[in-house]
Amino acid sequence: MGQKLAVGIDLGGTNLECGMVTSEGAVLHRATRPACADRGPGSVLDDMATLVEMVIREVGASPDDVVGVGIGAPGPLSHRDGVIYKAANLPGWVNVRVPRGIIRRVGLPATLENDANAAAYGEFWAGAGRDVKSLVAFTLGTGVGAGAIIEGELLHGHFENALELGHTIVDPGGRPCSCGQRGCLEQYCSAACLGRQAEQAIVDGAESVLRDQIKPGESLGSRPVMEAAQAGDPLAVRIWEDACRFLAVGCINVQHTFNPERIVLGGGMSRAGDFLLEKVRYHVESQKWNLHNDVPDVVIGQLDNNAGVIGAAGCALRCYTEGAW
Amino acid sequence: MGQKLAVGIDLGGTNLECGMVTSEGAVLHRATRPACADRGPGSVLDDMATLVEMVIREVGASPDDVVGVGIGAPGPLSHRDGVIYKAANLPGWVNVRVPRGIIRRVGLPATLENDANAAAYGEFWAGAGRDVKSLVAFTLGTGVGAGAIIEGELLHGHFENALELGHTIVDPGGRPCSCGQRGCLEQYCSAACLGRQAEQAIVDGAESVLRDQIKPGESLGSRPVMEAAQAGDPLAVRIWEDACRFLAVGCINVQHTFNPERIVLGGGMSRAGDFLLEKVRYHVESQKWNLHNDVPDVVIGQLDNNAGVIGAAGCALRCYTEGAW
Numbered sequence: 232m233g234q235k236l237a238v239g240i241d242l243g244g245t246n247l248e249c250g251m252v253t254s255e256g257a258v259l260h261r262a263t264r265p266a267c268a269d270r271g272p273g274s275v276l277d278d279m280a281t282l283v284e285m286v287i288r289e290v291g292a293s294p295d296d297v298v299g300v301g302i303g304a305p306g307p308l309s310h311r312d313g314v315i316y317k318a319a320n321l322p323g324w325v326n327v328r329v330p331r332g333i334i335r336r337v338g339l340p341a342t343l344e345n346d347a348n349a350a351a352y353g354e355f356w357a358g359a360g361r362d363v364k365s366l367v368a369f370t371l372g373t374g375v376g377a378g379a380i381i382e383g384e385l386l387h388g389h390f391e392n393a394l395e396l397g398h399t400i401v402d403p404g405g406r407p408c409s410c411g412q413r414g415c416l417e418q419y420c421s422a423a424c425l426g427r428q429a430e431q432a433i434v435d436g437a438e439s440v441l442r443d444q445i446k447p448g449e450s451l452g453s454r455p456v457m458e459a460a461q462a463g464d465p466l467a468v469r470i471w472e473d474a475c476r477f478l479a480v481g482c483i484n485v486q487h488t489f490n491p492e493r494i495v496l497g498g499g500m501s502r503a504g505d506f507l508l509e510k511v512r513y514h515v516e517s518q519k520w521n522l523h524n525d526v527p528d529v530v531i532g533q534l535d536n537n538a539g540v541i542g543a544a545g546c547a548l549r550c551y552t553e554g555a556w
Numbered sequence: 557m558g559q560k561l562a563v564g565i566d567l568g569g570t571n572l573e574c575g576m577v578t579s580e581g582a583v584l585h586r587a588t589r590p591a592c593a594d595r596g597p598g599s600v601l602d603d604m605a606t607l608v609e610m611v612i613r614e615v616g617a618s619p620d621d622v623v624g625v626g627i628g629a630p631g632p633l634s635h636r637d638g639v640i641y642k643a644a645n646l647p648g649w650v651n652v653r654v655p656r657g658i659i660r661r662v663g664l665p666a667t668l669e670n671d672a673n674a675a676a677y678g679e680f681w682a683g684a685g686r687d688v689k690s691l692v693a694f695t696l697g698t699g700v701g702a703g704a705i706i707e708g709e710l711l712h713g714h715f716e717n718a719l720e721l722g723h724t725i726v727d728p729g730g731r732p733c734s735c736g737q738r739g740c741l742e743q744y745c746s747a748a749c750l751g752r753q754a755e756q757a758i759v760d761g762a763e764s765v766l767r768d769q770i771k772p773g774e775s776l777g778s779r780p781v782m783e784a785a786q787a788g789d790p791l792a793v794r795i796w797e798d799a800c801r802f803l804a805v806g807c808i809n810v811q812h813t814f815n816p817e818r819i820v821l822g823g824g825m826s827r828a829g830d831f832l833l834e835k836v837r838y839h840v841e842s843q844k845w846n847l848h849n850d851v852p853d854v855v856i857g858q859l860d861n862n863a864g865v866i867g868a869a870g871c872a873l874r875c876y877t878e879g880a881w
Contacts, residue, residue, distance in 0.1 A: 307848035319847065365714050386706065388815025389690050390850035395812040398845055400805045403726060410845035412808070480725045483737070487720040488813055490713025520723055520735035522644065523632035525715035 235551065236290070236297050238283050238339075239544030241346060242304040242329070244268055244320030247275070249282035250537065251290045251297075252544030256357025258537055260289045268320070272327045280336035298551035299340035300333050301543030303349030307392050313343045319409075320373075340556040344546050346370070346539055347394065348385050350497055350532075351378025353542025358533040359495045366493040367485045368532065369396065371500035375417035375481070379489055385546075397421065401480050419477035422453030422499050428470050429456050439466035457503050474500075475507065479514030486527055497532030504531055560876065561615070561622050563608050563664075564869030566671060567629040567654070569593060569645030572600070574607035575862065576615045576622075577869035581682025583862055585614045593645070597652045605661035623876035624665035625658050626868030628674030634716050638668045644734075645698075665881040669871050671695070671864055672719065673710050675822055675857075676703025678867025683858040684820045691818040692810045693857065694721065696825035700742035700806070704814055710871075722746065726805050744802035747778030747824050753795050754781050764791035782828050799825075800832065804839030811852055822857030829856055 234253055241248040243266060250261040262282050266275060283300055305318040313330035315321070330341035344352070351368035360366040364383060370376040375397030379386040386393045397417030398410055405414030406424075418424050429441050430451055441464065444455050459467035482494050501507060508531050519526055534541055550556045559578055566573040568591060575586040587607050591600060608625055630643040638655035640646070655666035669677070676693035685691040689708060695701040700722030704711040711718045722742030723735055730739030731749075743749050754766050755776055766789065769780050784792035807819050826832060833856050844851055859866055875881045 307850070316848065363714075381706070381711065386814070388850075389688075389817035389852070390815045390848065392848050392850045393813065393815035395815075398812045398847075399809040400843070401726065401728060403802065403805050403843075408845075410847050412843055412845045477728065480728050484724040484809070487723045488718065489711070490715045490718035490720075492714040518725070518728075518737055520733075520737045522723075522735050523641065523715065523717050525632070525713075525717045527714070 234296065235548065236292055237544040237547035237551070238286060238297060238300045239540035239542065239547070240279055240282070240300060240302045241349070241539035241543060242266065242275070242279070242302060243346070244305070247278055247282060248536075248540050249279070249286055250540040250544065251286040251292065252541055254548055256353070256541055256545065258541060260286045261537075261540070262286050262289070268324070269322060272324055272332070276329070276332040276336060279333060283333070283337050283339070297339060299342065299547040299556055300337065301349065301545065301547035302329055302333065302341060302343050303346040303539045303543040304329060304343060306345045308343060308345060309391050310342070310344050310387055311391060315343070340550070342546055342550050344385075344543060345378070347376025348378035348387075349542035349546060350376070350538035351380060351495070351542065352385055352545050353534050353538040353540075354495045354497060354532050355380045356545040357541055358538060359530050360493055363492040365489070365491040366495055367394070367489055367491050368495035368497055369478070369481065370538075371421065371478070371496060371498035373421060373423045375421045376498075379491070381489070396481060396485070399481070399484065401477060401484075416477065416481050420474040420481065423450065425453040425456040425470055425474055426451035429466065432466055432470070437466045440464045441467060453500050457500070457506070461506055472510065475510035476514045479511050479518060482511065482515050482527075482529055483518060486525060490525055491527050493528045493530060495530055495532045497534070497538050501531050502535070507531070559621065560873065561617055562869040562872035562876070563611060563622060563625045564674075564865035564867065564872070565604055565607070565625060565627045566674070566864035566868060567591065567600070567604070567627060568671070569630070572603055572607060573861075573865050574604070574611055575865040575869065576611040576617065577866055579873055581678070581866055581870060583866060585611045586862075586865070587611050587614070593649070594647060597649055597657070601654070601657035601661060604658060608658070608662050608664070622664060624667065624872040624881055625662065626674065626870065626872035627654055627658065627666060627668050628671040628864045628868040629654060629668060631670045632717050633668060633670060635667070635669050635712055636716060640668070665875065667871055667875050669710075669868060670703070672701025673703035674867035674871060675701070675863035676705060676820070676867065677710055677870050678859050678863040678865075679820045679822060679857050680705045681870040682866055683863060684855050685818055688817040690814070690816040691820055692719070692814055692816050693820035693822055694803070694806065695863075696746065696803070696821060696823035698746060698748045700746045701823070704816070706814070721806060721810070724806070724809065726802060726809070741802065741806050745799040745806065748775065750778040750781040750795055750799055751776035754791065757791055757795070762791045765789045766792060778825050782825070782831070786831055797835065800835035801839045804836050804843060807836065807840050807852070807854055808843060811850065815850055816852050818853045818855060820855055820857045822859070822863050826856050827860070832856070
């Protein structure tokens with residue numbers, strides 16, 4: 232084919248997503264399978280290798296065209312050393328050398344990146360941040376992840392755990408978080424917290440169309456809340472507004488911290504599109520300071536749920552073009 | 557003399573501080589005068605030039621030994637373009653090209669840096685961060701400023717106004733800030749807020765040894781509150797503890813944002829030394845998360861009120877050694 236390609240993998244607690252990505256950031260082929268994380272790292276690495284070989288075969292790439300594999304995974308992890316220290320939603324994964332496992336299985340170089348960093352890099356490289364040099368991208372999923380690109384470089388931090396913005400404290404002494412802190416941002420504007428709040432309010436007697444959608448043993452998630460809010464359900468509207476207001480606080484704090492050109496909202500909640508964006512922008516605008524005209528552009532990501540796969544592949548292509556491989 | 561020197565200036569709302577600094581970060585001579593900011597930029601630039609010439613004369617430096625002048629000033633400003641856009645505590649300063657004014661007056665190259673950035677660079681280059689590659693330094697003064705060094709580089713941000721951590725929101729809808737936002741960090745742990753809270757509490761009837769120290773038309777400031785807290789005054793203890801707890805929130809948010817190796821506490825409040833540090837560390841420790849062992853070292857700055865002057869001079873020396881001058 233001639234054109235250089237890379238494979239991107241997004242290793243989640245639920246699914247393995249894998250895609251063959253061009254040097255322009257286009258996805259040629261995509262494959263998915265359940266992560267089956269409880270079967271342990273060896274088995275998941277086998278599945279990842281199978282997916283890699285599958286997408287190579289499907290696009291008919293010659294091994295020489297594929298520069299390597301980029302893997303986005305939940306942390307804490309070390310990009311530098313290629314090791315997942317432990318991962319909250321991958322039980323039993325402790326000090327797993329994921330790139331080494333892939334290299335051994337498929338014979339291609341591999342690199343590991345925090346999943347939210349990979350998604351941020353994807354938007355920077357091939358999505359909503361193609362035209363800027365610095366951005367912060369939120370991934371609004373079960374939790375709230377983020378990544379920062381400063382002058383073209385992902386920020387990792389000394390302990391390689393930078394941009395855990397979901398665990399910045401925006402309400403000291405507030406809602407308890409599973410991380411052990413209180414008042415973490417992700418307790419106020421993640422998909423999980425939207426569902427949880429609706430469930431709790433209904434248990435406490437609130438009237439809502441969501442009452443019928445609650446099933447024992449299942450969590451509600453953000454989608455029904457978002458849909459009910461769009462339909463005007465008062466409880467859902469209140470919860471959605473609160474989430475947007477807190478997300479705006481997150482954006483303002485990013486403004487005063489990184490002062491980036493752009494903030495990108497990605498992840499599941501970002502599929503609400505303008506229904507999210509307009510409210511977040513409104514709350515950013517209504518809470519903003521008057522000392523300087525430095526509010527970043529807040530936009531919705533362009534890569535949707537491909538951001539992680541594209542970004543991971545982009546990291547791999549970058550290792551190649553910079554001569555690390 | 558042979559050794560390369562630079563002049564550092566710290567332009568504050570109250571005082572002009574000026575020092576001759578060696579390439580090792582030692583201050584050879586220091587001079588101060590009131591800023592008289594109300595007399596306007598031209599007059600203040602004249603005073604700055606007089607101070608520069610004075611410290612050059614005092615150390616007997618030949619013009620060839622002095623590589624240039626670094627100026628730390630309140631923002632918002634542009635380091636790149638050498639212009640103070642406006643400065644809250646310098647009335648009437650709008651779009652003032654400070655380095656150009658200095659170059660014209662003293663015939664030496666000059667560079668402009670945000671004052672909290674300069675102080676952070678000072679601690680990084682010649683103080684409490686000499687042995688690390690990344691740090692965030694707070695300047696706990698009337699307000700709360702900060703600067704970040706990432707892999708040896710100051711972070712400026714796209715709009716050159718990064719690290720305004722005093723205006724990150726830690727209590728949405730909370731105390732109003734003069735910046736127009738609510739719940740800004742500096743409303744909970746700056747020198748000004750310590751004094752203001754004590755004054756308000758006493759007006760509201762609280763018993764405190766501070767009652768006798770309040771003078772009409774004068775603000776109390778942080779020092780009496782800190783001293784009263786150390787002496788066990790219950791009101792002062794409560795205010796001091798609250799400030800330390802919020803500063804710990806600021807440190808935790810820095811941890812989850814930059815993930816630096818070290819956090820340096822500087823500025824007036826840092827003169828409380830262990831009385832500040834032990835409490836901040838306690839609150840960082842007691843609020844910290846359990847997902848990763850990545851709490852940065854929190855320390856007191858080593859340069860005290862020389863940090864701004866040394867850091868500004870360090871920025872000038874760096875312009876010189878990197879060939880920008």
